[in-house]
Amino acid sequence: MSDRQVLIMEAAVRVIARSGVRGLRVEQLATEAGVSTALIYYHFGDRAGLVRRTLEFISDRAGAYTDEIATASGGPREELEQMLLLELQDTPRVRENSTAWGELRASAIFETDLRETLAQSTRSWVSDVAEAIRAAQSAGSAAAGADPEAAAERLTALVEGISERWLSGSLTLERARELLGGALTVELGER
Numbered sequence: 530m531s532d533r534q535v536l537i538m539e540a541a542v543r544v545i546a547r548s549g550v551r552g553l554r555v556e557q558l559a560t561e562a563g564v565s566t567a568l569i570y571y572h573f574g575d576r577a578g579l580v581r582r583t584l585e586f587i588s589d590r591a592g593a594y595t596d597e598i599a600t601a602s603g604g605p606r607e608e609l610e611q612m613l614l615l616e617l618q619d620t621p622r623v624r625e626n627s628t629a630w631g632e633l634r635a636s637a638i639f640e641t642d643l644r645e646t647l648a649q650s651t652r653s654w655v656s657d658v659a660e661a662i663r664a665a666q667s668a669g670s671a672a673a674g675a676d677p678e679a680a681a682e683r684l685t686a687l688v689e690g691i692s693e694r695w696l697s698g699s700l701t702l703e704r705a706r707e708l709l710g711g712a713l714t715v716e717l718g719e720r
Contacts (some may be wrong), residue, residue, distance in 0.1 A: 534572050535577045537562045537584040541579060546628040549578060550636035582709045583647045584633050587626050588650040592657075595621065605720070606670035609661035610713055616688050617705050634689070665717060672718035673702075678713060680716045687712050 530539070540562035544553055551622035559566045573579040586660060591706065595615045616627065637643040658681035695705040 531572075533564065533568065537564060537572065538568055538583060541583040541588060542590075542625055545583060545632050546625045549632045550640070551694045553580065555579070564651065577642055578631070580636075580640075582645060583629070584643065584650060584678045585644050587629075587633070589631055590622070591616070591626050591630075594618075605664035606671055606717065609658070609665055609671075610710070612658065613684060613688055613709060613713065614659060614706055616692060617702060617709065619702050624696065628696055631689070631693050631696070637701060649683070657683050658685055662717070668720065670717075674715060675718075684712060684716060 537558070541553070544558050548557075548708055553576070555566050556571055558579075559569055562569075569579065573582055595612045605703055616623065633643060634647060637647045654676070659677040662671060662675070662680055664678040666673050666675070666677070691700065691705045691708055694700040695702055700708070
């Protein structure tokens with residue numbers, strides 16, 4: 530992706546986080562990114578293409594900030610815990626990503642063309658978490674009897690829900706992380 534495309538994608542995440550998908554206007558995005566509307570259409574085709582690419586960009590960006598730190602931790606269980614807990618960080622990038630992801634998920638209820646891209650991103654995330662659970666099971670740091678796919682589905686859904694509550698002020702960040710830590714213990718067993 531070119532530097533200009535990254536600039537546009539970052540601006541699109543900000544606009545969606547602030548105004549939602551329905552509030553995303555190409556003209557507003559052009560102003561936010563400091564580019565022409567023609568350049569946006571050139572790179573992304575139409576509004577639907579722009580929204581789909583923004584969803585992919587959010588997924589890639591989330592993967593980057595979780596992979597970066599998760600691989601620096603201890604064993605497989607710690608890597609899994611970090612992969613999920615890093616979705617609950619009080620940084621502008623994580624707040625923006627999580628808010629935009631929630632907006633895109635809510636919009637997919639009404640905009641069916643978003644559903645497949647969203648489902649694909651979700652499947653990829655669940656697969657990554659299931660793989661991490663299997664690694665923790667193989668290392669003996671997670672209960673061997675748990676179904677990794679089902680546990681990954683539950684944990685990723687929980688992260689999304691807890692994240693929305695934290696971002697909306699219904700939970701403190703500390704409480705959100707505590708709840709997720711408890712769920713990890715339930716899913717993986719005691720250390």
